[in-house]
Amino acid sequence: MPNEVLIQKMQVRQQYRNLWHSDLVGTMTKDCPYFCFALWCSPCASYLLRKRALYNDMSRYTCCAGYLPCSGHCGERQCPEACLCAEVWCCFSNSVASTRWLLQDEFNIQTTKCDNCIIGFMVCLQQVACIFSILACITGSDEIEAASNILNCASDAVYCTVCGCMQTQHKIEMDKRDGKFGGGPMQPPQPPVMSRVEQPTPPAVGYPQYGNQAPVYAAPPPAAYPPYGAPPPGQYPPQQYPQQYPPQQYPPQQYPPPQY
DSSP states (O other): OHHHHHHHHHHHHTTOOEEOSSOTTTHHHHOHHHHHHHHHSHHHHHHHHHHHHTTTOGGGOOGGGGOSTTTTOSOTTTOHHHHHHHHHHHSHHHHHHHHHHHHHHHHTEEOOHHHHHHHHHHHHHHHHHHHHHHHHHHHOOHHHHHHHHHHHHHHHHHHHHHHHHHHHHHHHHHHHHTTSSSSSSOOOOOOOOOOTTTSOOOOSTTSEEOOSSSOEEOOOOTTSSOOTTOOOTTTSSOTTSOSSSSOTTOSOSSSSOTTO
16 A cells, blocks of 8 residues: 555656756756765765755654655654664665655656656666676676776766755755745735836826825816806807797787687
């Protein structure tokens, strides 16, 4: 059952859509000092990164972040700091991979194809170097032994470089999480606010004119509108309306008319 759960987690991780802030190739230029630190003192970098990934709360620590069968069976609850030290020194590659999976699951980060190719090349080179070492032990050939030594040196160099890049990638991602660059921690998007220049200027008539005190409404210009109840000048009432009402011929002289 635990293996099935781990397999399901790996399958879900393939559906993640977010990307690392920096790929493995660009980590050396993004943060060269930390890459050098992770290259020359890899266990110390792994210890600090795992603790930081747990938000410095070691009560949440589990060996290999709960991704391997040994997780939860190493006495982590009694002394998590000592257990983490043992993990980064004795199982360094597992500690780096566990921190990586922890960050990926927290932020839904996928690994790009280029990063997968680099990690796959590192693993394949180590396997080839191991095979040549076994063949050199079996055959006793000096040529195969020399080839195995060259492959072992190359695989070790690639392994240390890739692990340093991975740890720098993790550090950059947590810098982004903690707001160490980019102007502070990420904030939720705010609705757009129009500036004073962008806001349309309302007409002066009937709109409050704000100053340092209470709003004062501007009065309409004089003679702009006629007084209430007065007809507009000129054409009202129309000229065809009778000046006297009722007219003089109303009612008629004889009512009803004779023909009615």
